Amino acid sequence: MxxxxxxxxxxxxxxxxxxxxxxxxxxxxxxxxxxxxxxxxxxxxxxxxxxxxxxxxxxxxxxxxxRPPDLVVVSPLKDWTCTGCGGHGDLLLMEDEAPLCMTCADLDHLTYLPAGNTTLTRRARKASGLSAIVVRFSRSRRRYERQGALVEEQALVDAEASCLADAEARIRRRARDEERRREADSQLADRMAAEISRLLPGCPPQRAAAIAAHTAARGSGRVGRTAEGQRLDQQTLDLAVVASIRHQDTDYDALLMAGVPRDRAREGVREKVSEVLNLWRRG
Structure with a gap:
């Protein structure tokens, strides 16, 4: 410190x-x-x-x-007992390391709003004087995940009316935003393909375009979506090209399907990957 x-x-x-x-x-x-x-x-x-x-x-x-953190209400996986009244229910609030039912926690007047409509949830919580988020533990991911929110009934009614009033405008705005994203993604892929062709003049143009489109896909988590990828960093583009060669020009995938550990499979195709990469570099 x-x-x-x-x-x-x-x-x-x-x-x-x-x-x-x-x-x-x-x-x-x-x-x-x-x-x-x-x-x-x-x-x-x-x-x-x-x-x-x-x-x-x-x-x-x-x-x-x-800003104080949200109140958190838990949707439990196991049976539980309220320390206030001895009852139970679908939701609980932890207070002083002990579970309380919604009645004992004075939250029973709130209405449950499932997750899924971000705009509705945001507006309902903003209009609600008291609200809480609802979470449930995921055994597969080993973490608590948001399920929805508890809000005041009138706040939910007002939020639903507000969403209906401007639904068409929000649809048009989403369409414009989606078109802008598609255009930006297309431009990024084009710039990547041109840079790959410049760095590797022997790489077929259609292959360079396919590599760029694959690595630049939005939401893919691939190297093309990183800050380095969008700056057309040479090392990052090399990683994308090597991955493409490994999968399409070697028997790497067949080795994985046969149960060969990934590190051993990569080592087994390293020479072939280098051969193709050097060929493309020479043009």
């Missing part, structure tokens, strides 16, 4: 103390250290802001950092 603070001072960053509170109804202050020493706690609560921020930007950042 001392090293971090010395570095921040050296960068002329400005300190901003932030509150950390629990997701429970009482919003009790969270403690970072075992001792609770004020100086240690202050050190962990301190964020550092750029001195170039305007007063309005600084206030916005501080407001976002200090």
């Amino acid at each position: 001392r090293a971090s603070h010395r570095w921040a001072d050296g960068q002329r960053l400005q300190p901003s103390e932030t509150s950390y509170v629990a997701r429970t109804r009482d919003r009790k202050t969270l403690q970072f250290s075992a001792s609770g020493s004020p100086s240690i706690e202050r050190g962990y609560r301190t964020h550092w802001l750029s001195p170039t921020l305007s007063a309005a930007e600084r206030a916005r950042v501080q407001e976002q950092a200090s």
